[in-house]
Amino acid sequence: MAYTSRPAENRAHADIVTATALSANGPARSPVAASWWRSLVQHGLDPASARTRRAETLSELELRQRIEKSDLLMHVARARLDHLYKCVSLSACGVFLSDADGVVLDARWRSGDQSSFESWGLRPGRSWSEAAVGTNGIGTCLAEERPLIIHRDEHFLDRNIAMSCIDAPIYGADGRLIGALDISSARSDQTASANQLIAALVRQAARQIEADCFRHDHSGQRIILVDDDDDTESAGGDAAALVAVDENDLVVGATRAARLTLGLVAAGRFSPVPADDLLAKGAPESGFASAERSAILKALARRRGNASRAAEDLGIGRATLYRRMKRLGLQSRFEQN
Template identity: 30%
Template sequence: MTAQQLAQRHHIDTILSYAEGGQSATEFPETELIGRSWKRCISEYGLDPSQPRSARIVTQQTLREHQDSVDEFLNVARAGVEQLYGMISHLGYVLLLTDHRGITVQYLGDRRSDRRLRQAGLYLGADWSEQYAGTCAVGTCIAEHQALTCHRVDHFDATHISLTCTSAPILDPSGKLLAVLDISALDSPQARYSQTFALNLTQLYARMIEDAYFLRRYRNQVIFRCDASREFVQVNGQYLFAIDEAGRVEASNTAGRALIGDMPRQKAMGQKPGLTQFFECQLEDIWSIPFDQDDQVRAFRRQGSGDTFFAALIQPRIVSPRSAGTETFAADEQVPGLDRLAADDPVMRRTLGLAKRLRNRDVGLLILGETGTGKEILARAIHESSNRSKRSFVAVNCAAIPESLIESELFGYVAGAFTGARTKGMRGLIQQADGGTLFLDEIGDMPLQLQTRLLRVLAEGEILPIGADRPVRVNCRVIAATHQDLGQLIERGDFRADLYYRLNGASLKLPPLRQRADRLHVIHSVLDNLIAGGGLSAVRLRADAVSALLAYDWPGNIRQLVNALMFAEATCDGGEITANDLPEECVSDRMPPLENDLSATGPESTPLLNALHAHHWNISAVARQFGVSRPTVYRWMGQQGIILPRFLGRGDVSGR
C-alpha cells in the first residue's frame, strides 16, 4: 500500500471514529464548523467516507444554464476575479467562482496542470456542493454562510486530503447567498496557518465584488456611503446604503446590514428604516453632504453609541452629451412624447427624467405600477421618442395569452411544426419586434418554462422558432411591466431571479392616480386625448364634475378614469359633463341634501314621480335636482316600480 493510500485509509478511519463518538481528540477536526459538516455528510446526506467520489463536472448545457442565471453578476465580478488570480497564480492556486448551488461558473487556472485539476474537480462546471462533494470549502461555505479554509484532512472525501481550499460567500443586496469565491491549490504545506493570508485575501475580494455588484444594481439611486475613516470613505467606504428621496434605506451591503440591524426583517414587516434612525441627523443633513465641505464628506454620530462615521453621497449617473451638436440626455431635455405624460408630480418627473436619459439605450426597463396606471402608455412613449420609433412597437400581454399558445405566439413556428399550424409558418411576436420595441406587459404571469427561453433571447439576441433547426437573430429593445411584487414571486419560486435582473436594467415607477399631485392635468389630458382620437364628442367638464373627479380615490387608476369620462360623455347634456353625469361610484360619497325628501335608498315614490313629471321625464334634469348621477335615478325607479311612459323615446328620457 502506497503512502497516499495509507493516508487516505487513516483519514477514513478518523471520520468514522468521529461519527461514532470516538475520543481521539487529536484526530478530530480543528474547528466546530468542520465537525458540523462531517456530521451532515454522514447523517443528512448519507455519504460514506470509504467510498470516495470522482469529481462531478456538469454538461455544457447545464453549465450554460447556471452561468445564465448569474449573467449580470459575472459581468461585474470578472474584473475582481482576474485581479485576484493575477495575485495568486504564481503561488500555485487556481480560482473558482461558483453560484449559490456550488456549480463552478468561472474558473482560472494553469493549463499546464489541466488534467490533474480536472481530475480533482478544480475546474469549470465542477459541482462542489456539500451534498455531493462532502466537506469542502465551497460546499461548507454555502451551508454555513461563512468564510473558511478547508485544509487538507478537513475534507470529507479522502481523495481531497492533499488540497487546501479557501472560500468566502458573496451575498446579494437582500442578504441572500449569490455566489462563492474560492482559491484552491492541489498541493499545500501541512500547517493550517499557511493559509491565513489566503483567507483574508479571499474575504477582501469577495467583499469588493459584492460591493461592486451592489453599486451596479443601485446605480440609478442615491448611495449613502460611509466609513470610520474620512480619508477612505470616497474610495473604499465600507458601508453602502441605497436610499430614496426621504432618506429611507432601500437596500444595503453586508457591512451596512450589520451596522443597522436586520433590515430584511423590518422590510418584511412593512417597515422601511430611515438613516435618521441610525445617525444623529436630520434629512437635510444628508442631502447637503456634497455642499458642506470641500471634500464632499460629512461626519455623523451613530445613535446610541456615539461612534463617528464619515459619509459621502454617490449620485445617480447622468449621461452627458457625447459631443457638440449631438443629442443630449439631460433630465430637463424637452421630449414632447414623454413630457405630456405628467405635469408637476415629483415622482412622475423623476420617472420621466430617467426615461429620457435611457430612451436610446439598449438597457432593459421594468415599469412598475398598479393596474391601470398607464404602463403601456409610458412604454409606447419611450419607443416613439427613441431612435427605434420607425420600427414596430409590439405589445404582449403575458396574462392574456393562453399558456398553451404563448410559446408559439412569442417565438413563432416553421411550416408543419405541429398539427393545425399555418402552412407557411408564422413569425412570432419577438421577431415582429425586430429593430423596434417588445413590450411584455404583466411579465409576472409568464410561465417559468418560457422565462428560461426568454432569458436566452435576451442574453444571445436570437430565437429558435418551434420546429426550426437554426436560430434567427433579433434585435429588439425589451420593456417589461408588472403590477405584481416580483421579489415575492422570486421568493416563492414563481419567477426567475436572473430574468428579473436582466429585465431590470432600470425601474420606472408609476404612482397610482390617487397619489399624483397632477391629477387635474391627467384628467384634462385623458379627456383631450379621447376627444382628439374620436372616442368622444367635444365636451367640457363643469367645476362640480372636476371636484368630484379630484376627490375620488380611483382604485382602477387611469384606465378607470377613461371609462368614467366615456360614460359621462355618453350621458351628459349640452356638451357639458357635470357631477350628475359621472358613474355612481365616482360620486357615491356625496350625500344628497335632506330638503329633497330622500330616504335611505332614495326619494319616496311621490317626490320622485313629481320630479319626473315636472321635468317631463328628463332623467338628467331629475338627477341634477337630487344631486345624484343618472344611473342612480334609474336604480331608484327600478326599486319603486316606476316605468317610463311608452310614448317616450330614448332621446326624451336622456334629455338630448
C-alpha cells in the same frame, strides 16, 4: 480544533473521518468534525472516494443556463477574479467562483496545474456542494455562510486531501447568499500560514464583489458607508457595510453587513427607513447633525419660515424636511406652511 490523519498514520483517512464524526463530542468541539457529521449522516456520503457517488456534472446547456441566471455576479466578478489570480497563480493556486448551490461557474488556473484541478473535478459545471462531495471549501462555506479554510485532510473525501481550499461567501444586493469565492492550492507543501495570508485576499475580493453588485443594483442612489466599530463576524467583520439612500432621504437598500450592523432584516426586502433615524441613532449632535441643523435654519430663515419653499431650496421633499425638523427640535419654532 482540526482533526487530521497525522496523529494516527496507520489508520486510513476514511476511518478517521467516520470515527470522529460519530464520536460523542467530536462534532461539538470542531466545525470540521461537525461538517464531517453532516456529510456522513445527513448527506449519506462515504469518505472513501472509491465507494462514494460522483458529484453532479452539468451539461454545457445546463452550465450556460446557470451562468445566465448569475449574469450580474459573473459580470461584476470577472475583473476581481483576474486580479486575484494574478496574486496567487505562481503558488500553484486556482481561483474559482460558484453559485449559491455550489456549482462552479468560472475558474482561473495555470496550464501546468489544470490536470490536478480537473482530476479533483474542480472545474466549471461541477457541483461542489457539501451534499455532493462532503466537507470542502466551497460547499462548507455555503452551508455555514462564513469564510473558512479546509486544509488538506480536513476534507471529507479521501481523494481530496491533497488540496487546500480557502473560501468566502458572497451576498447579493438584497442580502441573500449568491455564491462563494474559492482559492484552491495544488501544492503538496501548502502551509497553514500561507492559507491565512490567502484567506485575507479572498475575503477582501468577496467583499469587493458584493459592493460592486450593490452599487450596480442601486445605480443612481446615494451610497453611504456605514461605520462599524464591531469587528465580530456577526456584525459583518471586514465586510462592505453599505446602504442606499433615495431622493427622499430614505434607506431603501443595504448590504448584508450593513443589515447586521443596523439591525435590519438579514435578507430580502425591508420597508424604507428614514436615513436620519437609522444612521444617527443614539449619536450626539455633532459633525453632520450640526451642519444639518445649520443648513435647515438658514433655508428657513431665507424663506421667512416657509417650510415648503425651504425644502425646495434644500432639494428634499417637504415631508423629509418636517422629519428632520422634528428630530432636531425645530418644528415648533416655524409654522408648517
